[in-house]
Amino acid sequence: MTPAHPSPPVKTVSLPDVAARYGHAADRIARRIIICAGTGCVANGSLQVHRVLEEKLRAVGLDTVTTVELQDDHVHDVHLSRSGCQGFCQMGPLVTIEPDGILYTRVQLGDVDDIVELTLQQGEVVERLLYVEPGSGQHHRGHHEIPFYKLQQRTVLKPCGLLDPENVHEYIHAGGYEAARKALCEMSPEAVCDEVARAGLRGRGGGGFPTGRKWQLTLAQPGEKKYVICNADEGDPGAFMDRSVMEGNPHAVIEGMTIAARAIGADEGYVYVRLEYPLAVQRIRKAVADAEALGLLGDDLFGSGCSFRLNVMEGAGAFVCGEETALIASIEGQRGMPRPKPPFPAQSGLWGKPTVINNVETLASVPLILLHSAEKYRELGTEGSPGTKTFALTGHVANTGLIEVPFGVTLRKIVFDIGGGVLDDRGRLAPDAFKAVQIGGPSGGCLTEKHLDLPLDFDSLRGAGAMVGSGGLVVMNQQTCMVQMARFFMQFTQNESCGKCVPCREGTKQMLALLDDIIEGRGETQTLELLEQVATAVGKSSLCGLGKTAPNPVLATLRHFGSEIRAHVIDKRCPAGRCKALLKPEILADRCKGCTVCAKKCPVGAISGEKKQPHTIDPAKCIKCGVCAQVCRFGAVVGV
């Protein structure tokens, strides 16, 4: 495979040949064990499980391979492979056994013996490792039975969790790079743009701009040199779908970029990845190297005469670089500051050349459209927002993880069916605990109980004053203070504001100060008016998306939680009991049994009283830590 001297292009491999040889070798292996090696499962020790499992398999004499070699003609017992993130991080390490269809959760080193001896050698299921549904206590055997997976429609995410992300041959065997070949050899650039436009694919990075149109605009620009950039600077706190796709299916991103390059006539591309995702960086770099070795990146791809080269660049920790003009500045070696648009990157982007910037999930969806047609793609989702969307479901919900559902699904289905319901502060399922869902990160908004049956898509969310954003869904229970949440996001955007334009730089600071006033009990009616005025002004006058959307969490809180914010300002009371300055702890005399537990536990000795007599709290000494309320068995301590 290595070229004799550096310059002549590597001839692109024959896809059917690789697929057939991989299939032949893989068919000779009786069983496959897939261990999730996404960031979450690795943190839970999945790599150690992999190592011990491999030793055990060999010790009991099972012929085991860890990767499928194309030239391998032997019969093996087990293919022990790693996959990318399967999305159910909280249950990790996850171990899947095929063709038995078993999914074991929270597998520890001590479970390895049972997996090998009972399941592999005797065909028995190890009950204790199966997923148990929190509500019903029912045991589920595999993906097809677990509600978290069963109720999803995984298309983009499907290969994450099945394929070995580090094996390009397996990706090809699963139909990979066929869409790129089709685009390069059978379709004109216009036809590629049109197909994606007809599919109605909209940018998954937050804006929801139609991808096909973006490509058409860039194609129409004059000039020999054009660029494709994959925006993998997933900075929204609470979103990790791009990380999962890059870790689990990096070749889909490369293939999507190759198709985009064909569509606009580019010959060079950049993947700009967040450096907080070391594993994603490593996987995408390996995938690029493997693709180059097979002639899937480079010159004269598939004999079409077209070239495409890909560079991987790591970010350096600036949220604003998710904004496309700031990202371009960062690739050029500048501070990541946005510039006014127009000109749009399609007209003048990287090094002043026409540039298309797409998000990871968008690019990973592109091969599916070309492979199965635009019509097929439109079968899922809604008229205005076709296809599926991945959401990162986190916060106070029973099943946290990465999910993929068609646009148009309701919030209720996501939170209560897939998510399994809302948890209270003690981690117990509680039917009344739901308060809100924060969607779209620091630029998004809140959805409340009245939005539970709203079909989620780009347009309906905009109507509700929220946005899809990058797809973070953080579920919040009744014990969450919405003013504190608004402050949290404002602190974030204030930190990340690049400082170039005054409305964002100063406005976020002022809004933060006003929110602090409210939280610390200094709020007045004018504070609320001022907050709304500043928020509106910052939204209207900021330079880039970061500033324009920074007031959204504040405006959403004012809109949906007006009574809660007014309680802070007027009654000086925090209904969720989270704002320390507003707490007024007291002991209800009729409930207190005088057991003295609270007095003993109080770290500052603020509680006094005779044994078997009602106790009292000295407000001068009390630090409002809340220990007394936690230890009281009679619910006598209130207001903290």
Add this chain to the structure above:
Amino acid sequence: MSHTIDSIETPAPIRHFAKVCDILGRHRNDPSKLIPILQQVQDEYRYLPEEVLTFVATSLGIPPAKVFGVATFYAHFTLEPKGKYVIRLCDGTACHVKRSHGILEALYGRLGVNAARNTTDDMLFTVETVSCLGACGLAPVMVVNDEVHGEMTPEKALAVVDRILEKETAQ
């Protein structure tokens, strides 16, 4: 792209910049590669020493102000040396609603550091917060150098610190 220039003959006075020269050579002294260059310099020194920044600027033929501008703009770059163990506590939305703040307070308390002075005097620990590590399913999350610890509590976080301290004193 990533071929190393094997041996750049460096004169004796700037011998301690040999590694920097090597990094610059790998990027062919291309000013547009400033960010990857600074990343690799920081990997080498664990921070960006001021004299190195000036040296980089001169080598790339750009004003030192530009290099300082980039180095201070991005959160990843630090002009101060960091501890041997960098503890990064995630304060993304998911971790925040699951009370990551209590963990931060506990770490600050145990190690005697704060937001303004976040490295211990013995240069063993640096405590910082990051906006999201993308491991939201395991919230709250803490990363020590490259090792991810999920579903943290203040107690578990302090146990991780104690294990490191034990290992360090044993050596």
